[in-house]
Amino acid sequence: MGLGAILLAPLGDRFGRRPLLTITVLLIAVATIGTASAGSATGFAVWRLLTGTFLGACLPNATALVAELAPRRRRVGLLTVVSCGVSAGGVAAGFVVPPLAAGGWPMIFIVPGCLTALLALALFLLLPESPKLLLASGRRDALSALSLRLGLGSAARWQAPAAAPAKPSMLAPLARDYRFATFVFVGIYTLNATSLYMLVSWLPTVLPRAGFAVDQAARLTSLVQAGGLVTGLLLSSFLDRGRTTLTLVCAYLAVAAALLAFGVIPKTLIGWGFLLLVAGGGVSGVHLAMMAVGTSFYPPQILSSAIGFAVAVARVGAIAGPLLGGLLIKSDVAPATFLATVVVPVLACAAGVLLVPYVRRPADGRTPPPLRHPAEA
Template sequence: MNGRTIASLALLAGIFVMEGFDIAAMSLAVPRLEGAMGLDPASFGWVFTALLIGLGAGGALIAPLGDRFGRRTLIVTGALATGLCTLGTSTAASVTEFLVWRLLTGAALGACLPNVSALSAELAPPRLRATIMAVVSAGIPVGLAIAGILAPEIVGLLTWKGLFYVPGIFAVVLAAGLLVMLEGGLPRGAEPKAAGELAAKLPQLALLKSPWLFPFAVFAAMLAFNACNLYLLNSWLPTVLPQAGLTLDDAARVSGVANLAGLGIGIAASLLIDNWRKGPTLMLMFGAMAASFIAIWVTAPDPGFWTLMLMVGVGGANAGGMVLPGLAAYLFPARMLSSAVGVGVLVARLGAFAGPPLGQFMLQNQVPAQSFLGVAAIPALACVVIALMVPAALKRRVIEEDKEKEKADTVFA
């Protein structure tokens, strides 16, 4: 890779850093809005969900235009729109206004992020494609951690509005940098297809047929359950922890540290995915997550112990977002990888939609902090059960590739 490619990948990773900070911004702002504006934190469940709806809509309806107009156009435009909408969020004065701005922010991010993932794979050397994808997407836990750690200082200088100024301005700067660094043109290998070739136009349909339906179901189900945990925890953790005796500033810092731990867990698990057994690696990661939340559930609030457990639990949820796309590289052949990851992320949004309203329901019913966090063990345990099926899912690819090889040998015989 040359210097321009490395710089481009660094800027693309910056988009994920910005997304992580942006996700955290709303959750960090919510407990402060009650004092500043008299808004009840429990009324923000659909505000968190609005971002996810926007992400799903932008990903499904706008992001595919990158195949027609080029990834650079969608990435730059999406980053700029994200920055402007995030800055717009700082002007909101009611729950409804927050909801509208977060919906628009999500749509802009949804248009941008799938093209960022696709372009990072295209820029990477083939032998490092999965690794590069994981490293670029690692920007999300980095952004979440930065937001949590710096939130007290940002709020002290700029009030709660600063939590949106920072990612908004960063997104605009990234858009300018990407405009300069990225090359234009259509995606590599993009060519007009014959009018009747539905499979060529919609390659994702192959995921819904044998032999790929079972591997895709395993992959997408883990993504969905993990996304439920990811958005449940990152939406409400800064609101829930003060109920256990932490100050708002301490809760923000604990959230940041827990998310930063996801970077280390994700890299370690990715190395195991590449060099060890895939199923046991995922069972170990998700099993440790479940155990950490159960430990919180059965213990009295203890800042030190809870922080350690949240580093395993919340960090593990963030790591799942890094590790699972890498698993897809082993479940599916290269010709199907983009479709598998793209459709899998769309399915994951369905799981993510459940997280914020679930947290809102528990808050409205005054569920104690221990039980609130203990509930996160359930999706983690579901992922452990699904991970038991990974070896069988991997075997499907081996069987299919053997069939294709036999067919090719017969043709050339």
């Protein structure tokens, strides 16, 4: 996913989000079905690597397209819903895989692959292109048709967005005008990934050490993802009202307080379950919402590149978190101490959020009122 995000996702900025999404979803289907034909561990790994690469190219462009099509006052909420789809799909897989596996392990890949191919066809028939990319490429006729289709009014209501590199590249987010925004966005997103994956990877080990049964530990660990879905949607309702800094700082402080409280709250299912819902759900929820916040830092011409860059660099945090947790486990620290250690990257994220107000935002690409979309009025 990291490879696809940084190498292929920027192509959406250059050639359009619609063709890249349609092609990559089709390639995901082909690679998924191809996995079922693997006759060795090496072949299996190659097919999964290809699947992840195309997923890494697809997700940043899907996020970028929603960011451009969504009304401004509902943008963060809609983007968070899209991000929640990844977690919801992971939960759904737990219910879908067992009956598919009853028909043999290849069915786990054949059936989803075929459904993904149908999705690619639906995208080809129904998915619109980014209005701002149509404007930037001078395709006024296509923009007019799309504006009428989406109820956005005349194409004349759109104005050229802020200047950006004529040929966006994977390094466009590091250009001078966007370097600080990238430092803030990618820094918070990576540190948050460190916290999230440190928890998710080691809770099944830490909780039994605290005295919980293995099945209880599994249920408690599931609260991280489930709580993230709820928390992400809750945070988005405040973020859409323009309270970005206050909302995210309060969320991180609540997570830090919950992580420290493991040292004083009795080790019960209810007590520690509540703390995990706040701490794990908070970290997971902010991870979903932060992607939505980051989309406002860049103009449309480099949005896929910026999101792809963030996703790729965040893989560093996704690797560092479990490694750091492994060192603590090897040192045989107490469960409460392990959880308290996660406070360090969490508070670093809160400090990073304080820099968000200093990020220079790009022009939205539309003329001022009263020419805005009615949904943004």
